[in-house]
Amino acid sequence: MVGSRSLEPEEWEFWDTYMHAHRLLVREMDRGLQRDCGISKAEYSVLVTLWRAPGDDMRVGELAESLNWEKSRVSHQLTRMENRGFVERTPHGAGGRRAGIGLTAKGRGAVRSAMLVHAGNIRRYFLDLLTPEQTAAIGAWSEQLIDHVEPRPTET
Amino acid sequence: MVGSRSLEPEEWEFWDTYMHAHRLLVREMDRGLQRDCGISKAEYSVLVTLWRAPGDDMRVGELAESLNWEKSRVSHQLTRMENRGFVERTPHGAGGRRAGIGLTAKGRGAVRSAMLVHAGNIRRYFLDLLTPEQTAAIGAWSEQLIDHVEPRPTET
DNA sequence: GTCCTAGTGTTGACGCGTCAACTCGCTCGG
DNA sequence: CCGAGCGAGTTGACGCGTCAACACTAGGAC
Numbered sequence: 001m002v003g004s005r006s007l008e009p010e011e012w013e014f015w016d017t018y019m020h021a022h023r024l025l026v027r028e029m030d031r032g033l034q035r036d037c038g039i040s041k042a043e044y045s046v047l048v049t050l051w052r053a054p055g056d057d058m059r060v061g062e063l064a065e066s067l068n069w070e071k072s073r074v075s076h077q078l079t080r081m082e083n084r085g086f087v088e089r090t091p092h093g094a095g096g097r098r099a100g101i102g103l104t105a106k107g108r109g110a111v112r113s114a115m116l117v118h119a120g121n122i123r124r125y126f127l128d129l130l131t132p133e134q135t136a137a138i139g140a141w142s143e144q145l146i147d148h149v150e151p152r153p154t155e156t
Numbered sequence: 157m158v159g160s161r162s163l164e165p166e167e168w169e170f171w172d173t174y175m176h177a178h179r180l181l182v183r184e185m186d187r188g189l190q191r192d193c194g195i196s197k198a199e200y201s202v203l204v205t206l207w208r209a210p211g212d213d214m215r216v217g218e219l220a221e222s223l224n225w226e227k228s229r230v231s232h233q234l235t236r237m238e239n240r241g242f243v244e245r246t247p248h249g250a251g252g253r254r255a256g257i258g259l260t261a262k263g264r265g266a267v268r269s270a271m272l273v274h275a276g277n278i279r280r281y282f283l284d285l286l287t288p289e290q291t292a293a294i295g296a297w298s299e300q301l302i303d304h305v306e307p308r309p310t311e312t
Numbered sequence: 313g314t315c316c317t318a319g320t321g322t323t324g325a326c327g328c329g330t331c332a333a334c335t336c337g338c339t340c341g342g
Numbered sequence: 343c344c345g346a347g348c349g350a351g352t353t354g355a356c357g358c359g360t361c362a363a364c365a366c367t368a369g370g371a372c
Contacts, residue, residue, distance in 0.1 A: 007275045007283075014295055015278050020224075021298035022178055024305040042358065060321060068176075073359060075322055080357070119163045122171050127163075129301055137293030139170055142177035145285055149180040198328065216351060229329060231352055236327070316371080323364070334353070342344085 025125055032121040037114040039086075042077055044118065047086060047111040050103045057090055057100035086110060181281055188277040193270040195242075198233055200274065203242060203267040206259050213246055213256030242266060 007015070030041050039047070049066050050058060060078070064071045078101060081087045086107035090100035103111070130138070163171070186197050195203070205222050206214060216234070220227045234257060237243045242263035246256040259267070286294070 006272065007278060011278070011283060012275075014291065015282060017298045017302070018282075018294055021301040025301060028305055040357070061319090070360070071321065072323080072361080076357095076359080079322090116162065119168075122163060122167070125301070125305070126171060126174075127167060129304060130297060131293075133289075134293040134297045135170065137287075137290040138174055138297065141286060141290045141294065142173045145177040145181060145281070146173070148285060149184055149281070196327075217349090226330070227351065228331080228353080232327095232329080235352090314372085316369100318367100318369085320367085321365085323362105325360105325362090327360085328358080330357085331355090332353105333355105335351085337348100337350090339346100339348080341346085 028125050029118070029121050033114060033118060036117045037110060039110055039114055043081055043084075043086065044111075044114050046074075046077055046081060047103070047107055047114065050087065050101065051108065051111045057102035060101060063101060081107075184281050185274070185277050189270060189274060192273045193266060195266055195270055199237055199240075199242065200267075200270050202230075202233055202237060203259070203263055203270065206243065206257060207264065207267045213258035215256065219257060237263075 026041075033039055033041060033044055037044075045067055046063070049063060053062075053066075058066075060071055060074050063069075063078075064074045067074065069077075078087060078089065082089060085104055088102055088104055090102055127135075182197075189195055189197060189200055193200075201223055202219070205219060209218075209222075214222075216227055216230050219225075219234075220230045223230065225233075234243060234245065238245060241260055244258055244260055246258055283291075
């Protein structure tokens, strides 16, 4: 497996084409969110996760777990979003420890419109461009890759 | 807003799964390059592009064009890579040409090993996991998406 | 009690990426 | 000649993301 022999030209090209397509897809999705809602993809992820949270506030660790992000990344992101007024850290832990993360009213408003915009863009730039066979192929491949890299028995 | 009707649950899930898979793929590719060659994906792209360049040095604009990057991004990247000793900006002042970009010996060495490592990882994390039908589907989709977003007859 | 360790969250340094503003040298119109 | 404008390249500010290091609390072990 460490054969590391080089790829055939058409394999390189296939890889490049796929990566290029994905980059464009992500770029358009990001720009749509930014342009229409004024939020970034990272902010979107946090907002949606908090919005779907059962209780009113989450802990940083839960957020990190749920997003599959590192805690430090969550913390940095929360700092930025707190400055923008989307979330607030409630100092509600035992002994003055900051623990709870909650959406502000502004955050709740943002997430509502963002989900609509995002859904539309997923349709426009992704779902609508796929034939059923391509959908099946990409779905199967995605699951297989996830299983391969991160063997986690989340079988559906 | 546009049509913006929300997505069906299985559409959301399809999107999430695909994005998750792609994130894992990119992460593994990046880590492999970083671990085995000590270079980042961005550095890899620049190194390979310079290595494949016809002459001995390129201009920033050509590099940007070739990589499909913004010039400022190229410039920032070159600054970092110059500090690391992979490339050099040759003051080429006469005739309106300002700076040529060339690989150093270290850069040439790095690109050689990086391409092998990268090729192996593309195989391991991408090509080997695809059935021929999936390959065909992803290839077709990629080209269609590129055409959709960036209507440019890039025949590669 | 003190020390050790584990868990949780934060911070700093740094690379990556975008956008806007800037410099520099050239060319062209007056 | 002068300056407006253009194209090439750079820089700065800022957000995103990772890694390593740093609190701080809690729970034992002794």
